[in-house]
Amino acid sequence: MTEQNEEKPRNFHEMELDDRILKAIAKLGWQNPTLIQERAIPLLLEGKDVLVRARTGSGKTAAFAIPVIQKILNIKQTARHQEIKALILAPSKELCHQICGVIKDLTIKCSQEVRCVDVAPQVDLSVQKPLLVERPDIVVGTPTRVLKHVKAGYLDLKKSLELLVIDEADLVFSFGYENEVKELMGSLPNIYQAILASATLSEDVKSLKSLVLHNPVTLKLEEPEIAPESQLTHYHLMAEEMDKATIIYALLKLHLIRGKTIIFVNTVDKCYKIKLYLEQFGIPTCVLNSELPAKIRCHSVTQFNQGIYDIIVASDEKALEEPGNYGEKDNTEAKKSKRKKDKESGVSRGIDFQHVANVINFDFPLDAQSYIHRAGRTARGNNHGSVLSFVSIKEKPLLEKVENRLKTGDNDSIFKANHFKLEEVEAFKYRAKDAWRAVTKIAVREARLKEIKQEIFNCQKLKSYFEDNPTDLQVLRHDKALHTVRVQQHLSDVPEYIVPPTLKGMGGLTKRNKRKHDFRSAQSSASRFQARKSNPLLSMDFEGFSKKKKKKN
Template sequence: MNMSEETEEKQCNFHEMELDDRILKAIAKLGWQTPTLIQEKAIPLLLEGKDVLVRARTGSGKTAAFAIPVIQKILNFKQTASQQEIKALILAPSKELCHQICGVIKDLTIKCSREVRYIDVSPQVDLSVQKPLLVEKPDIVVGTPARALQHVKAGNLNLKKSLELLVIDEADLVFSFGYEDEMKELMRNLPKIYQAILASATLSEDVKNLKNLVLHNPVTLKLEEPELAPASQLTHYHLNAEEMDKATILYALLKLHLIRGKTIIFVNTVDKCYKLKLYLEQFAIPTCVLNSELPATIRCHSVDQFNQGVYDVIVASDEKALEAPTDSDAARDVKKSKRRKDKESGVSRGIDFRCVANVINFDFPLDVNAYVHRAGRTARGNNQGSVLSFVSMKEKILLDKVETKIRYGQEDVSVFKSYQFKLEELESFRYRAKDAWRAVTRIAVREARLKEIKQEIFNCQKLKSYFEDNPTDLQVLRHDKALHTVRIQRHLADVPEYIVPATLKSLAGITKTRKRRREFRGSESSNSKFQVKKSNPLLSMQFEGFGKKKKKSS
């Protein structure tokens, strides 16, 4: 009997795991037909009460793998409990991940929301705001280690008497985010006996240290699978380009709709994040930004808007990779940075960006793990995805390291495909791109960030009452000096037919669209609305990924 036949025979479905009917109904409503591999292996072990260390790649369903048994065990406790108590503490290294975990819990408890209550304490509001909610003793408390410890010290959170379950998600980031001291102090405020679960994408030294601190005789689930989705699901491309070429190609790809679907563009610094946003705005390409210097509310709101389809493109800075760079110059650059970053923020890790079709590495990541986690934002579940990496001469050595790491054990197989793009055919685009790129000066970037901070001040609920009492202060802010902004030239929003290379016109639908527009203008048919719809190629074309586009262009 081969391994695939054995796996098929032993596959265990959700209804065979002795789960409560209310959980099964919630799972059915979510459309989860069968458990993922990690869910199939982890849920029965956790229901048995074992300590478990779960290692599985990003997008494999780890959150549900621990959330389902936590909810089931709480429902079991309720059958004999005489009073309401806090039974589970779920810790995660970032506010965004805490928000995401609560979203999964909300979906899974939709049929038992009265019986199982939860609270997210990660938002940075005053402790007194969350104290009344904790006094009610919700069944599940979700938060970062630092935030949970603050409530313990304030006497709002007493875990020694009632806690039964401790979950730490993205465990390999907990220490690297600077939570080692908080975790050790928090452990002193937990009962001696409890069930613990560590979930992680990698088994690093930090995870091993955390394992010794938290777990007792655990079962280790290390799935024999690559860190990324298989080649049949996730395609990797690279394109050799320097800074100005990167900007030109990105403009052409987005403006000619050569990439379709939701796209995350990764850069390595916060300033580059804003520079790219201001650059794309000149061509009427709407984007939102995500980085560790933004307040948590803005970050969560940006992710929600991206997931809801308000934006199709998000520019994210993955500066966390700069904390332990291999390059000494990069290390010195990090030490020079005086800007206040939120250590409870993560962009490439943990956040569940939904239905991402493409990841573009405008700046190539500085280490292999950063590449893995960026690429893990797409091809989640059973969805297809593509990663396109722009690689400069200086970044070529980093590409080689990633190539060696993710060969999937096949020494002679190249993971990265060369993305065929004739840069010489984009000379007309280059003139526009060069002017727009140079227009985004360091002053423009700084002023854009100041504008964002002001906007946050105006939207801050805490300051509304202050401004009501001190209207002159608000006027000073509103009538401050005019911000230096990048001049928007309206003609840049349109792409004239004459600057589009002949080889790309059919791909972008330019020729067909212009021809139909001329036919529409000359037509006297009464069915005008229908013709306008047909003239728009985006209404009838679907995202085809990088690979198919490449075949067509060649």
């Protein structure tokens, strides 16, 4: 059955939620429920199986987390023994970490009554055994990790489980968990309430639906796949590889892109190439990919969300699995690679990057679905954001596919063309060429190995220290320079004579004012945040970078 939206919209306080949950919601600053929360929470509190389909960034995590916590609090009123009542499965370690974090935020006023444990981290099972022996109310993990604990006898779900949640359900089978999920079904009780949350209703989701759900309500909201144009602005810019490098250098050094930014590429090597390239200009960035340890990936995302650093270069490697006609060469190379990747890793899906102002597609995504998920990293909830996609001649067919998928009318494209005048930043181009060529394959390989070794050291050698000194963990940054390419200090400055004429007089672009406008300046964070709110991608309003003068918001 499909839910019809005829009821009057509800607020959180009208959903018969426990006061402790309402206080936690108020502390998080959630004034009103999103559409999916408004529709899903009452149904789940009634005990119905629900299939939730809503776009990325619509608030699906809270839509199932809130009723799960409420039902556990209800059970606690009459329960005699402490038992595991809810199991939440997700396809990636990062998403498990994020879900557990949301639950802990929502249970801050009832942390003694509702306990949540994340078993996704790749540690020895015996390390997590004491946590499961205490029978936490909620267990979060990937299907593989949960099944291992069940087989080891550390996790008994048959007698006590009442709630099963599978988040990002459309990725569970594509991440290779089909056999694990089917085997797990045999370890669950005959009767339980189930929830599937997904951004799409693919064939994999339909298979999971028949396997997990019983006479479910399907919540398929009448909403676009991505945020509306009033909230999310899309730009495309025709450029080849060297021009892409020049433009991104100019945009960042001239402070035309403001606020938190995710730069997406299609391979791990490109992650490090972009980092090493920007490093030469004194632009701090960190990388996020499947080769890094899971704890480091989660810690990087957490620090990015906390505003400790502003730019992440992320490899969307899952897009390489089904490249279609384009990218077959890259796919073949990926299959031949001997590098150890973590299949329980995801970047363009599931992870809740908070307050992201800009998404930059340095490499255009290989299919429309990947574009949607990348764009979904920004403009989440009621926030605004922008997506800037570089498109080479070879990538133009991919842009056309995305345009056809997402256009709003017969001839209306969501993309706004940006005509960047490279001649205005010709001096930047000379610097960019030298810096780009300096990042050789050897330098990339050394940087990749150095980063992984450094992060593994941080993970293992300092583990006990960080347990005793948790505040020191906040000092650990992941955007430190790798220095596998010779860094020339003068490149970090932007002398006034290379600033485009249209930008002179703006202030803050010369060496004299460099410190004031440095990316890592805490003093300018508030102003950047305000600028992001009013105009997330400030560069698009400078007439010197476009053929036609654009109106300012």
